Amino acid sequence: EVQIVESGGGSVQPGGSLTLSCVGSDFTFSAYAMSWYRQAPGKERELVADITGDGSRINYATSVKGRFTISRDNAKNTVYLQLNSLKSEVAAVYYCMAAHPFVRAARYWGQGTQVTVSS
Numbered sequence: 001e002v003q004i005v006e007s008g009g010g011s012v013q014p015g016g017s018l019t020l021s022c023v024g025s026d027f028t029f030s031a032y033a034m035s036w037y038r039q040a041p042g043k044e045r046e047l048v049a050d051i052t053g054d055g056s057r058i059n060y061a062t063s064v065k066g067r068f069t070i071s072r073d074n075a076k077n078t079v080y081l082q083l084n085s086l087k088s089e090v091a092a093v094y095y096c097m098a099a100h101p102f103v104r105a106a107r108y109w110g111q112g113t114q115v116t117v118s119s
Contacts (some may be wrong), residue, residue, distance in 0.1 A: 002108045006096045009113030012086055013085045020081040020113060022096030027108070030054070033099050034072060034079040038092035038115075045095065050080065051103070066088075088117045 008020040022034065035050035049060045049070040058070055069082040079096065093112040100106035 002098075004096050004098055004110035006094065006110040006113040009094060009115045011116040011118055012118055014087060014117055016117075017084050018068075018083045018086065018115060020078045020082050020083070020094055020096075020115075022081075022110060024077050024079075024096075024098055024108070027106075029077040029100065030074040031100060031104075033101055034070075035097045035099065036070060036079075036081045037095045037097060038090075039095070040089075040092040043092075045079075048094070051079065085114070086115075086117045091115055091117045 003025045004022060006020060008018065012018050017083050021103050030053050033052050036048040037045050038048050039045040047061055048064055049068060051058045051070050051072055056092045060068060064076045067085045071108055072079040083087045083090065096110040
């Protein structure tokens with residue numbers, strides 16, 4: 001059974017940093033593009049960043065460029081999201097998604113990890 005498990009969320013002070021991790025299992029991790037999404041209360045889920053299977057192409061939402069960094073380690077079946085210079089508006093549940101580039105039905109979501117920014 002495919003599993004996507006996020007971790008690393010928590011409460012951080014404004015200006016602080018946090019690293020989220022997402023581990024995938026029971027699928028060919030390196031063949032899948034990985035994405036981070038977030039959903040704040042009362043808002044729609046939005047794409048934060050994504051990375052191709054081989055890590056050669058990365059895309060960021062405009063709102064996080066320069067502050068967030070996505071990376072992956074295919075040997076560990078893990079994708080990361082480094083969050084820096086955190087502001088209150090980034091507080092949300094962060095979700096990880098795996099998507100096969102050629103099989104539209106092959107999309108898998110994690111359960112999410114909560115990020116809170118508070119002084």
